Amino acid sequence: MFVPRRRPLMRAAMMGGAGYMAGKRAARSNYREQDQEQRLSELEQQQYGGQPQAAAPAPVAAPAEAPAPAGGDLVSRLNELKGLLDAGALTQQEFDAAKAKVLAGA
Known part of the structure; x- marks a missing residue:
């Protein structure tokens, strides 16, 4: 079976x-x-x-440079540029170029 x-x-x-x-x-x-x-x-x-x-805001253009200020205005203009650099509104190259323009006009 x-x-x-x-x-x-x-x-x-x-x-x-x-x-x-x-x-x-x-x-x-x-x-x-x-x-x-x-x-x-x-x-x-x-x-x-x-x-x-948007990944990042568009970069802000550097402010137009005014004619070279005289005397005490020179220091205030340089302080203003330094403030813009510290705030991040200007790059180091833009700051150097603007500073050179201000000092050349003095």
């Missing part, structure tokens, strides 16, 4: 079921992640009005 063994079939069914469940979980996780990214991008568009935010 021949009795078929059913254990290999049961093992295959169990392994197949486990594989199916793992794949299903991965698909759900992937779907949730995509949904979350979509919602986040929609919120960013609402917050920023659909336009990318």
